[in-house]
Each structure stands twice: as structure tokens, then as C-alpha cells.
Amino acid sequence: MKREIPKISQRDSLRRKWMLVALLGTISAVVVTSVYGSIKPLPANVSYEGREHRTDYVRFLEDHTYVSSTESQVVEQEIFDTVIRNIEEADQFIVMDMFYFNSEHEAGADFPPLTRRLSEALINKKEADPDIEIVVLTDPVNTFYGAYTPEHFQRLEKSGIEVIFTELDALRDSNPFYSGFYRTFVQWFGNHGRGWLPNFFTSDAPDVTLHSYLEILNFKANHRKTLVTEKAGMVTSANPHDASGYHANTGFEVRGAVLKDLLKTEKEVVEMGGRSGEKFDSFISKVEVPEENGKYKVQLLTESKIKERVLREIRELPRDGKLRMGMFYLADRDVIEALIGAAGRGADIDIIMDINEEAFGNEKIGIPNQPAAHELVEKSNGRINIRWYHADGVQYHAKMMMMEKAEKTVVIGGSANMTRRNLDNYNLETDVVVTGSNDSEAVKDIRDYYHRLWNNTDGKHTLDYRRYKNDSRLLYWRYRLQEWSGMSSF
Numbered sequence: 001m002k003r004e005i006p007k008i009s010q011r012d013s014l015r016r017k018w019m020l021v022a023l024l025g026t027i028s029a030v031v032v033t034s035v036y037g038s039i040k041p042l043p044a045n046v047s048y049e050g051r052e053h054r055t056d057y058v059r060f061l062e063d064h065t066y067v068s069s070t071e072s073q074v075v076e077q078e079i080f081d082t083v084i085r086n087i088e089e090a091d092q093f094i095v096m097d098m099f100y101f102n103s104e105h106e107a108g109a110d111f112p113p114l115t116r117r118l119s120e121a122l123i124n125k126k127e128a129d130p131d132i133e134i135v136v137l138t139d140p141v142n143t144f145y146g147a148y149t150p151e152h153f154q155r156l157e158k159s160g161i162e163v164i165f166t167e168l169d170a171l172r173d174s175n176p177f178y179s180g181f182y183r184t185f186v187q188w189f190g191n192h193g194r195g196w197l198p199n200f201f202t203s204d205a206p207d208v209t210l211h212s213y214l215e216i217l218n219f220k221a222n223h224r225k226t227l228v229t230e231k232a233g234m235v236t237s238a239n240p241h242d243a244s245g246y247h248a249n250t251g252f253e254v255r256g257a258v259l260k261d262l263l264k265t266e267k268e269v270v271e272m273g274g275r276s277g278e279k280f281d282s283f284i285s286k287v288e289v290p291e292e293n294g295k296y297k298v299q300l301l302t303e304s305k306i307k308e309r310v311l312r313e314i315r316e317l318p319r320d321g322k323l324r325m326g327m328f329y330l331a332d333r334d335v336i337e338a339l340i341g342a343a344g345r346g347a348d349i350d351i352i353m354d355i356n357e358e359a360f361g362n363e364k365i366g367i368p369n370q371p372a373a374h375e376l377v378e379k380s381n382g383r384i385n386i387r388w389y390h391a392d393g394v395q396y397h398a399k400m401m402m403m404e405k406a407e408k409t410v411v412i413g414g415s416a417n418m419t420r421r422n423l424d425n426y427n428l429e430t431d432v433v434v435t436g437s438n439d440s441e442a443v444k445d446i447r448d449y450y451h452r453l454w455n456n457t458d459g460k461h462t463l464d465y466r467r468y469k470n471d472s473r474l475l476y477w478r479y480r481l482q483e484w485s486g487m488s489s490f
Contacts (some may be wrong), residue, residue, distance in 0.1 A: 026111045026184075034180025037173035045268040046171075047303040049426050056294035058442040060252040062449055063238060068459040073392070079116055079238045079251045083227055084121045086160065087270035090132065090229035092286045094125070095266050097224045098428075099415070100241035100390075102150055103211050111439035112245030114322045123159045132210035133279065134161045137269055139222040140168065144199060145215040146191035147208035151356045160369055166222035166428070167273035169386075174426035175219045175486035185212050219315040219486060222269065223427040225415045226264040230286045231255065235300075235432040236261075237328070237399045247397040248389060250326070250413055252432050254298050259287045260298040260382035262277040265430065296442065297435040306431045307334070307423035308417045313403050314338040319346040322404035324353045324450045328397045329490045330419035331483045332424075336376060350385045351376070352453055355468050367478040368419070370470035370488055387454060387462040399431075402446055409443045410435050419490050420483055 063077045087094055103115035136156060141164060143149055157163050169187075173179035180272055195207035227234040236251030238244070267280035301309055315338055317323055323342065330336070330353060343349050356369045376384045389396030400413035414431030416422040422429050436443045452459040482488035 011060070013244040016063060023397070030184050031179040033144045033183045034173070034176040035147065037183060038180050039174060042172070042280075042303075042425055043170050043268055044256060045264050045302075046202045046428070047305050048261070049267050049305040050300035051259065052266075052297045052299045052435075053257040054292045055254060055256035055296050055298050057253075057288075058298060058436070059253040060442050060445040060449065061234075061253060063247065063249040064453075064461075065246045065248060065392075066390060066461050067392060069125075076195065077112070079236055079249055080252075081241075082116065082253055083089060083234060084120065085234050086227060086229055086234065087121045087125050089231060090125070091129075092136045092145075092164060093132060093283045093428070094122070095226075095228050095263065095280075095283065095366040096122075096135070097222070097226045097266055097269065098240050099225060100141050100142065100239035100244060101138045102142045103152070103242040104150075104199075104205050105164065105243040106345070109243070111242040112267055113240065114240040114242050114245050115152055117192055119156060120163055122156060126159050126161055128475075130160070130397070131160045133283075135164065135266075135270070135279075136161055137164045137166060137222070137266065141216070141221065142207070142209045143202070145212045146160075146198075147195050147212040148206040157196060164270060164273065164275065166269055168218070168220050168222065170272040171220050171428070172426055174316045174421045174424075177485060179218050180215060182218060184409065186211070191215070206264065208453045212365040219489060221391045221427050223415050224269075224424065224430045225251075226262060226266065226289040226430050228259050229267070230283070230288055232257075233262045235430055237413070237415055241300070244395075244397065246462060250398045250400045252413060252434060253286075253435075254432060256294070257287070257289045257292060258298045258300055258432070260284050260289070262285070262430070264466060265302050269428065270271065274308065287440050295436060295440055297433075297484045299433040301412075301431050301433060303429055304423060304425045306316050306412070306429060307332070307413075309433060310401060310418070310423075311338050313401070314342050315411070317342045317345075317347045317403060318405070320348075320406075322348045322350075324402040324404070324447075324451070326351050326396065326398040326400045326450065327418055328354045328395060328399060329356070329367075329368060329419050330372050330420075330480065331419045331490060332422075333420075333483070335418045335423075336372060339384060340378060340379045343383035349380075349383065350387075350450075352387050352389055352396065352398075352450075352462055355388050357468075358391060358395070360391065365475065366468070367488075369476060370468055371476040371479045373465065374469065374471050375476070378464060386465040388465065388468050389453070390460050390463055397478075400446075401448065404438065407439055408435055409439065411443070411446055411448070417490070421486065421490065424487075
């Protein structure tokens with residue numbers, strides 16, 4: 001018995017063709033959006049390289065938590081003490097740009113009240129001098145991407161301080177496989193309505209929306225940590241975030257013409273959101289600039305210009321040169337290969353790294369530092385020396401590199417980790433380059449800081465590399481995939 005195969009009607013055939021066209025069109029839209037989002041033109045003064053300025057004033061700053069020789073915990077902090085002093089001493093204006101600026105942490109935890117201290121310093125300054133202009137820039141992560149506005153930001157605005165949450169859409173997409181989908185289908189709906197999902201930062205914070213979670217997966221940020229007044233500027237690795245209050249950080253306080261460069265780069269952050277940056281021109285004209293002579297050279301770098309300088313310094317490091325690095329995340333392939341190459345030429349390289357096993361009370365698996373450290377040691381045949389920061393519930397959050405040469409030392413430090421996201425024009429980052437003679441005060445302070453940690457002077461600061469040696473191939477390729485694809489938080 002023959003069975004008749006149903007014929008496809010002309011209408012069904014046409015419908016299938018249109019469905020196929022719609023599917024291919026949708027896929028094409030996502031792909032085009034993904035590609036464009038990862039290579040689109042950058043705003044002006046993003047990836048900025050200022051010129052070298054001369055100054056006599058450079059001060060190295062550090063925050064450090066460690067176990068003393070008597071087994072007691074010691075907390076040494078000077079970064080935000082210096083921030084607050086500069087706020088109090090300002091006369092004309094204050095511009096502050098801070099990534100994490102919130103007090104959120106799990107109930108019962110005991111952290112320094114950095115958010116409250118800094119907020120009150122700004123509010124008190126505005127009340128004491130109503131004519132001073134204060135601008136606070138920060139990342140939208142502090143509002144969980146528009147889900148709510150923390151009370152301290154409301155207080156700042158109520159006191160007459162301008163608070164600007166960075167518009168990140170102008171930046172390139174570091175996670176294009178996801179961001180193409182997000183930009184095609186999600187971004188148009190906005191973040192409206194009452195939150196109903198738990199806040200993963202802390203259970204005490206307001207609930208958030210699904211849109212907030214979908215936006216965070218773009219993994220982009222204004223990651224800067226800067227302060228500038230007409231008198232002084234600061235570039236640091238430290239966040240005024242209570243749960244980060246005990247972390248180890250480094251920073252620099254500088255004066256002179258480099259402050260104008262800081263203001264140019266922060267003006268662009270303001271204008272990225274469609275706001276006028278005109279007032280920043282008046283700020284620039286008010287900067288106190290002495291004659292450009294001094295014992296230090298200071299240069300401001302942002303985004304990929306940081307990477308260019310880092311690679312140049314490593315690649316030009318002579319056989320008898322010394323490189324000392326302290327880094328929270330080290331994963332960028334170009335930097336890793338340059339370090340291995342410098343070690344092969346005979347350069348003396350020491351690196352202090354965070355073990356990447358804890359973040360705000362949550363366990364991590366050692367990515368990227370543990371597999372990256374193993375690669376550095378193995379491929380350099382042990383010529384690269386690594387020690388781990390003694391992490392007792394804190395992070396080694398520093399981002400600094402020091403090159404000791406025959407007659408001078410070059411130091412690069414600020415907000416940028418050595419990762420693709422931080423160095424390849426995805427995040428907003430600010431670093432400063434300080435060049436001084438080997439016997440200058442700031443250089444000696446930095447050298448003494450590093451030697452103290454490396455040699456465990458007066459306490460337990462660092463641990464032997466073998467303590468957290470990790471040769472897992474699975475972990476290595478996982479970190480490589482995440483670094484390449486952008487599907488990671490580092």
C-alpha cells in the first residue's frame with residue numbers, strides 16, 4: 001500500500017523561508033553588534049598619554065595588613081587619610097573618581113567605615129565652603145546598575161555635590177560573545193520596576209532587577225581611583241569600599257602640571273554620559289603649577305597607553321636590570337611573554353602576587369594568578385621569582401611595577417591590573433609613571449616597601465611560591481579561555 005507524502009503548500013514554504021531569513025538576520029545582527037562593540041572608536045582622551053612633567057613632590061602611599069612577629073594583626077593605612085587631607089586643603093575644586101564606593105557587606109562583619117568617612121569629609125567641606133565645586137564620579141556597580149541609589153550618594157547630592165555615574169555604553173565590550181546578545185535584545189528595555197532578585201553583594205542591600213544582573217555580565221567598568229584638586233592629585237589602587245578596607249594597596253600623591261592631565265581624562269568621563277565638561281576647563285586653569293623643574297618626572301597614562309609603557313619598559317630592561325612587581329591580577333599574554341623574555345636575557349625579576357582564593361568572603365579557585373605564576377616560573381626555568389602575599393582574609397590589591405636601572409628607577413602604578421580587560425581599552429584605568437634617581441626619597445620609600453614585604457621584615461608579609469604552586473592544566477586552560485574571551489571578572 002502506497003503512502004502519500006503530504007505536499008508542502010506554497011504558503012508554508014514561504015513562511016519557512018521568511019523564518020529562515022528572520023533567523024539569519026537575527027544571528028547577523030548579534031554578530032555585527034558583537035564585532036562592532038569590541039572595536040568601535042574610543043571617546044577622546046580615552047587611552048591617554050600625557051607628556052612628562054617635572055616636579056619635586058611625589059609621595060608614595062601604602063595600605064597594608066599583616067601578622068606581626070608577635071602573631072598579632074597590624075593594620076597600616078595612609079591612602080584615605082591622605083585623600084581626606086587633600087579634600088580638607090582644597091580651595092577651588094575637588095574631582096574624585098572611585099570605582100567601588102559603597103559600604104555594602106554582610107551583617108556582622110567588621111570593616112573600616114571608609115564610605116562614611118569619605119562621604120562625610122566631602123559633605124563637611126561643602127558645608128564649610130559652599131562655593132567650592134565638588135564632582136564625584138563612580139561606577140554604576142555601586143547602584144547595581146540602576147537598581148537603587150545608596151543613601152550616601154543621596155546625601156552627597158542633597159548637600160550640593162555633583163554625583164555622576166559613569167555611562168559605560170561608550171566603552172568597548174570586553175565580553176563580546178555576551179554583549180552582542182545584550183545590546184541586540186536587552187539594553188532597550190531599561191532598568192525599571194521594583195527589584196525582586198537577591199543582591200549578591202550582600203543580603204542587607206535592596207533587591208535588584210533581572211536587568212541589573214543581565215547588565216553586570218557585560219564585565220566593563222570605570223575602574224579608576226583618582227582624586228584631584230587645584231593643589232594635589234592622587235592615583236591609587238584603593239577603593240573607598242568598606243569590605244575592601246583591610247586590603248593591601250598602593251598609591252601616589254603628586255603635584256604640578258600632571259594635575260591638568262588628570263582633569264582632561266576625567267572631563268572625558270563626564271562627557272561620555274552626554275553632560276557638559278565645560279567646568280573642567282575652568283578647573284584646569286585653576287591648577288597650581290610651579291616651574292617645570294624638579295627631581296622627578298611624572299607622566300599620566302590611561303587604558304592601553306599603560307600597556308604600551310609597561311611592555312616597553314620590560315622589553316628594554318637590560319641584562320643587569322631589576323624588575324619588582326606587586327600585582328592583584330596578572331594574566332595579560334603580552335605582559336607574561338615579555339616577562340619571560342626579560343628573564344631569558346638575564347634580568348632580575350621578583351613578583352608578589354595575590355593568591356586569588358578569596359573575595360569579600362567568597363571563595364575563588366586561584367584564577368588567574370596561580371596558573372599564570374606556574375607558567376612564569378616554568379617557562380623562565382625558575383629565573384622569575386614569585387612570592388604570595390600572606391592573605392589572611394585580605395587581598396593584595398596593589399598594581400605596581402618598579403624597574404631599577406643603573407642611574408634611575410621607573411615606577412608604574414595605579415588602578416590597572418595586568419589583564420586584557422584593564423589594559424586593552426575596555427575598562428577605564430589610570431596609572432602614573434614616576435621616574436627618579438635611585439637615591440630619591442620616593443624611590444627609596446618604594447624600594448623599602450617592596451623589600452619589607454619580600455623579606456618578611458618585622459612580620460609575615462609574603463609566603464614561598466611553593467605554598468600555592470598550582471600546575472593544574474585544567475585550571476591553566478580555563479584561565480586562558482576566560483582571558484581570551486572576556487567571560488570573566490578579571
